[in-house]
Each structure stands twice: as structure tokens, then as C-alpha cells.
Amino acid sequence: MQRTQPPRLDDIDRRILDLLHHDAELTNKALSVRLGIAESTCAYRIRALREAGTITGRRLTVDFRHLGRPLQAVIKVRLGAHDERSVRELYDDLTHAPGVIQAFHVAGEDDFHLHVAVADAEALRDFVLHHVTVHRVVRQTETQLIFEHRSGSGPHVAEP
Known part of the structure; x- marks a missing residue:
């Protein structure tokens, strides 16, 4: 993976990111x-942020209980x-x-x-047995149940 220097963000870029971070469904208008900028300027800025890789997508939040999970x-x-090939394959x-939300x-x-x-607990056990410990490089697993989780406020992007 080639790493590039992140683009320099000005105050307008940071304000756009801050607003979208708190409400990704905001329309361009x-x-x-x-x-306080023209719609065309805003659209151009958002497109530039996407092309630069600063904005990488949109996120949908799903209540997994509704999916039976x-x-x-x-x-x-x-x-x-820890050889590179084995780690990448795993x-x-x-x-x-x-069932993996994030890795x-x-x-x-x-x-x-x-x-x-x-x-349920049985499905969790089966997941570990059928998808994790079957890999020869896996030495140990530890499972922690999540009782509740909340999203954080994220980085404050309005200031450099």
C-alpha cells in the first residue's frame, strides 16, 4: 500500500468535515x-475531499438485534x-x-x-472454532462480551 502525504485542509474543509461528522446526511444545500458559501463551492470542496481520500465513504448503522444477532x-x-503472508491471509x-463488524x-x-x-453464545463459540482457531498461526483467543456500546464524538476536526 502506497502512503501519500495527507492534503492540507483549510478552515472551510475542516468545517465541512466537522458538520458531516456530526450529521453525514446533511445535503449540499x-x-x-x-x-455561508455557494452550493457549487461546497460541492467542489466535498468532491475534492473524496478524491484526496479524506472522506472515504458513508456509514450505515444497523441494530444487529433486528438481524437476529x-x-x-x-x-x-x-x-x-508473524510472517507477512500468514498475517495477511488471516x-x-x-x-x-x-458476523465480523470490524477487524x-x-x-x-x-x-x-x-x-x-x-x-447467541453457541454461535459465538462456533464462530471462534470455525473461523478463528482453524488457522494454524492462531495461538490463543480471548472473548469479551459487549454489554453496551456507544459511539464517541470522534476527533474534533474544526481546528488544526
Whole structure:
């Protein structure tokens, strides 16, 4: 993966990001009114932020209980071997496993943290057995149930 220098953001870019961070459904018209700029300028700025990779997508939040997956957990995964090929293959497999909401490749004692949603405790056990510990590089797992979670406010983007 080639890394590029992030674009320099001015005050208008930061204000756009701040407004969209708090309400991603704001229309271009509503944004332009709040920012006090022309709609065309606002549209150009948003397009430029997308093309630069600063805005990478839109997010839909789903209540997993409505999908029959009310139990959420974080599964910590530790590896016994860390060769690049094995780590990449495992990461690919984990991110495509059914029920994975997010997969984090992390530093520290653990190598991966998986946020999963499943139907019940039995499904959670089966997930670990059929999608995690089947990989030869996995040495250990630890599962933590999530009782409740809330989204944070995120980074404050209006200031440099």
C-alpha cells in the first residue's frame, strides 16, 4: 500500500468535515447555508475531499438485534507466527467471516481484535472454532462480551 502525504485542509474543509461528522446526511444545500458559501463551492470542496481520500465513504448503522444477532463480542487473537503472508491471509479471512463488524490489526500482546455480532453464545463459540482457531498461526483467543456500546464524538476536526 502506497502512503501519500495527507492534503492540507483549510478552515472551510475542516468545517465541512466537522458538520458531516456530526450529521453525514446533511445535503449540499444545508452544508452551504451553514458554512455561508455557494452550493457549487461546497460541492467542489466535498468532491475534492473524496478524491484526496479524506472522506472515504458513508456509514450505515444497523441494530444487529433486528438481524437476529443480538450478542456482540470482542475476540482478541494472538498469533504464534508473524510472517507477512500468514498475517495477511488471516486478516483477509477474518474480515470476510460472517458476523465480523470490524477487524483491527493491533500492536501489543494481541495481534487482532474482532468485533462480532452473533445470535447467541453457541454461535459465538462456533464462530471462534470455525473461523478463528482453524488457522494454524492462531495461538490463543480471548472473548469479551459487549454489554453496551456507544459511539464517541470522534476527533474534533474544526481546528488544526
